[in-house]
Amino acid sequence: xxxxxxREASFIGSSGKDMAQPALTATQKxxxxxxxPAEATASRGGSRMLKxxxxxxxxxxxxxxxxxxxxxxxxxxxxxxxxxxxQLPLPTAIATTMRDNFSMLLSYxxxxxxxxxxxxxxxxxxxFLIALAATAWPRWGSGxxxxxxxxxxxxxxxxxxxxxxxxxxxxxSRIAIVTATTMAAMAINAYKxxxxxxxxxxxxxxxxxxxxxAVFRYLRIQSSLPYVFTALKINATASMIGxxxxxxxxxxxxxxxxxxxxxxxxxxxxxxxxxxxxxIAGVLxxxxxxxxxxxxxxxxxxxRK
Amino acid sequence: xxxxxxxxxxRLLPLFVWIFGLLLIWEGTSWxxxxxxxxxxxxxxxxxxxxxLSTLWKYSGTLLKxxxxxxxxxxxxxxxxxxxxxxxxxxxSLSKTIxxxxxxxxxxxxxxxxxxxxxxxxGIVRDEQTSRIIISGYITFFPVALNMLRGLxxxxxxxxxxxxxxxxxxxAVYxxxxxxxxLPGLFGGLKIAAPLxxxxxxxxxxxxxxxxxxxxxxxNLYYGSSHTYMFWSTVIVGALLGIVSYWLISLIxxxxxxxxPEFRPxxxxx
Numbered sequence: 001x002x003x004x005x006x007r008e009a010s011f012i013g014s015s016g017k018d019m020a021q022p023a024l025t026a027t028q029k030x031x032x033x034x035x036x037p038a039e040a041t042a043s044r045g046g047s048r049m050l051k052x053x054x055x056x057x058x059x060x061x062x063x064x065x066x067x068x069x070x071x072x073x074x075x076x077x078x079x080x081x082x083x084x085x086x087q088l089p090l091p092t093a094i095a096t097t098m099r100d101n102f103s104m105l106l107s108y109x110x111x112x113x114x115x116x117x118x119x120x121x122x123x124x125x126x127x128f129l130i131a132l133a134a135t136a137w138p139r140w141g142s143g144x145x146x147x148x149x150x151x152x153x154x155x156x157x158x159x160x161x162x163x164x165x166x167x168x169x170x171x172x173s174r175i176a177i178v179t180a181t182t183m184a185a186m187a188i189n190a191y192k193x194x195x196x197x198x199x200x201x202x203x204x205x206x207x208x209x210x211x212x213x214a215v216f217r218y219l220r221i222q223s224s225l226p227y228v229f230t231a232l233k234i235n236a237t238a239s240m241i242g243x244x245x246x247x248x249x250x251x252x253x254x255x256x257x258x259x260x261x262x263x264x265x266x267x268x269x270x271x272x273x274x275x276x277x278x279x280i281a282g283v284l285x286x287x288x289x290x291x292x293x294x295x296x297x298x299x300x301x302x303x304r305k
Numbered sequence: 306x307x308x309x310x311x312x313x314x315x316r317l318l319p320l321f322v323w324i325f326g327l328l329l330i331w332e333g334t335s336w337x338x339x340x341x342x343x344x345x346x347x348x349x350x351x352x353x354x355x356x357x358l359s360t361l362w363k364y365s366g367t368l369l370k371x372x373x374x375x376x377x378x379x380x381x382x383x384x385x386x387x388x389x390x391x392x393x394x395x396x397x398s399l400s401k402t403i404x405x406x407x408x409x410x411x412x413x414x415x416x417x418x419x420x421x422x423x424x425x426x427x428g429i430v431r432d433e434q435t436s437r438i439i440i441s442g443y444i445t446f447f448p449v450a451l452n453m454l455r456g457l458x459x460x461x462x463x464x465x466x467x468x469x470x471x472x473x474x475x476x477a478v479y480x481x482x483x484x485x486x487x488l489p490g491l492f493g494g495l496k497i498a499a500p501l502x503x504x505x506x507x508x509x510x511x512x513x514x515x516x517x518x519x520x521x522x523x524x525n526l527y528y529g530s531s532h533t534y535m536f537w538s539t540v541i542v543g544a545l546l547g548i549v550s551y552w553l554i555s556l557i558x559x560x561x562x563x564x565x566p567e568f569r570p571x572x573x574x575x
Contacts, residue, residue, distance in 0.1 A: 060402065061409045087429050143323035153551045155504035156420075157511055157519065158543040161526050161536070165350050240418040245508065248424070256421065260512075263424040271425055279417040286416040 089269040094276065097269035105258075109277050112243050112255045115171055116285065119178020120239040124232060126179065127186025134187070135194040135220060136212065145191055152184030156245050164250040173250065178242040182235040186228070193227030194220040229293040236289045240282040255281075328354055349533040360534040361541065367521070372542050375517040378434060379506035379550070382441025386502070387495060389442070390449030397450070398457040398483070414447045420501075423508045433514035440509055441502035448501075449494040456490025457483050488562040492554065499550035507543055518543050 071077060073091050078084070085093075098105060130148055134141030159177050167173040197219055205215050247256025255274045262270035335351045338344050348356075361368065393411075397404040423440050430436040460483055468478050510519025522539040525532040 056402070057405050060405045061407075064406050065410075083429065140319045140322075143319035146320055147323055147327070150548055153500040153547040154544040155500065155507050155547050157504060157507050158522070158540045161522070162540060165346070237416055237418065241420045244418050244421045248508075249511065259421060260424050263428045266428075268425075268428060271428070275421055275425060278421050279413075282418050283413065283416045 086266065086268060089272055093269045094272045098273040098276065101270065101273070105255075105273060105277055108253060108255050108258055108274075109281050111171075111253050112240075112247065112278070113281050113285065115174040115243040115246070115254070116178055116239040118171075119175040119242065120182050120232075120235050122175065123179035123182030123239070124186040124228075124235055127183040127231070128190050128228065130183070130187040131190035131194060131224070132216070134191050136216070145187060148184045148187045151180065152188075154180075156181055156242055160246050160249055163246070169250045169252070174243050174246040174254075177246040178239045181238050181242040185234045185238065186231040189227040189231035189234075190224050193224030196227070197223045225297050229289070229297060232289050233286060233293070236286045237282060240278065240285060244278055349536075352533055352537050356534050357537045357541065361538045364535065364538065368518070368538060368542050371516060371518045371521055372546055375437075375503070375506050375510065375519065375543075376546055376550070378437040378517070379441045379502045379546075382438035382443075382506070383445050383499060383502040383550075385438065386442035386445025386498070387449050390446045390494070391453050391491060393446075393450045394453035394457060394487070395479070397454050404454075411447050411451055415451070419444055420505060420508060423505060424512055427509055427512045433509060433516075437506045437509045437514075437517075440505035444501045444505050445495075445498040448497045449491065452490040452494030452497075453487050454490075456487030456493075459490065460486045485562075488558075489565055492558040492562065495554045496551060496558075499554050500547040503543075503547045503550050507546075518546065 069091050130144055134145045159180055163173040163176040167176050244256035247254040248260045251257040255278050259271050259274040332354045335353050426439050427436045507519040510517035511523050514520055518539055525536040
């Protein structure tokens with residue numbers, strides 16, 4: 001749902017705060033009327049779908065988008081900002097270029113997505129382990145959390161050349177970049193989730209004489225899952241950015257490489273088609289993670305209808 | 306007093322041990338790579354910490370100047386983006402139509418790899434200063450708008466009813482109730498956006514600019530192994546810029562909105 005992304009945005013920056021968030025969102029979801037995308041409603045009945053499509057929440061943005069594309073196509077922006085067509089190509093030119101180079105663009109998108117997904121899986125796994133360690137040994141573990149949060153503020157572009165030196169210019173260096181950029185969000189969020197357990201539940205575990213592993217196994221990991229998925233959704237976007245930015249400088253394949261290269265040789269339509277595909281891939285990746293969230297944490301209040 | 310000092314020791318000591326431990330491992334690994342394993346380009350892969358630090362010290366003037374250029378441009382873009390984002394959030398909270406118009410695009414822009422736009426904008430503008438500012442502003446815009454809107458909405462309904470019963474004017478409701486309530490959300494957005502704005506500015510510099518930390522980073526990378534310490538210094542400065550920007554926003558947050566639960570000495574929920 002849309003509200004998730006609003007809520008998650010605040011999670012990235014605030015390290016070690018927002019304990020009460022998931023409880024809040026359930027009420028928020030009812031309070032904020034959110035326009036839904038048309039494809040989300042496709043499974044509903046026909047008449048309700050029509051009503052939804054013609055509701056202002058869907059109609060307005062679609063009209064605005066069409067108007068925007070129309071003004072662009074008829075060179076309105078070119079006149080205002082005094083641009084030439086080789087600086088800002090027309091939508092039809094971009095569409096033609098996309099059709100002409102379809103197979104190459106598709107394989108490059110696949111390559112970039114592979115980097116993003118693999119890097120995100122590795123990074124999220126490491127981040128989760130860091131959170132586990134920080135929860136299990138709070139005195140010494142929380143220091144590692146601070147260091148990881150500092151890593152989060154490091155610009156990706158500074159990492160790219162170093163990872164290139166370490167892992168060569170193959171797929172490995174981009175996976176490493178994505179790993180480094182996705183680790184922090186997962187570590188911070190998972191730590192928050194493991195700390196945000198019900199004290200009564202912890203007391204119950206103690207009264208059962210449950211050891212530390214059992215508390216983790218039955219309580220902490222369960223309660224961290226909503227936070228873990230929030231982090232995964234943040235990471236889905238961050239990993240695409242990391243992969244593309246990593247490809248800008250040292251790569252011979254992938255969307256980022258093609259993008260920066262076609263700008264250098266002034267093939268603007270090709271560069272724009274890379275952006276369009278990267279955007280589509282990013283949205284798809286995000287939606288897949290969101291779907292997984294629905295499957296895995298059905299029981300959580302934020303997922304109830 | 307005593308409790309405070311224990312708190313400080315309990316939190317800071319492990320952190321210092323971590324930092325020094327990592328630096329020691331770094332130094333040791335660097336020595337291993339150079340003398341034991343004898344990998345090619347060992348110093349480029351992991352240079353000695355003390356060499357990097359001395360380079361950092363020796364060229365601190367240049368690094369500071371170029372870093373300030375990057376930071377200044379990112380800062381201007383960041384401010385413009387933040388103001389624009391906050392205004393959009395206020396407009397969205399005032400008008401249902403504007404919200405319905407822009408909300409889906411704001412959400413979609415969160416899912417799109419925005420930094421990928423950097424070369425395109427540089428290609429259109431062809432001016433390093435302007436494109437750095439545009440990128441930083443654009444990156445800042447949406448996180449700030451979304452988080453600010455969430456904050457404006459988070460007003461306690463009974464407080465709103467109280468304002469109504471006082472017959473408060475709309476601007477009074479905004480000034481006295483909604484803006485203070487939106488501050489935590491606003492700073493949440495700003496904290497996400499600040500390091501990203503620095504990243505965007507450095508990225509534009511790597512695309513080919515004249516000034517900024519990214520320019521000397523790229524130059525020293527291409528000069529090869531003789532400039533490896535300088536290259537690592539620029540990387541460290543770039544990282545510090547990102548961390549400083551985050552830290553600066555957190556500091557301002559503490560000054561402007563000090564009432565939030567997480568700033569209380571014991572923490573709100575524990």
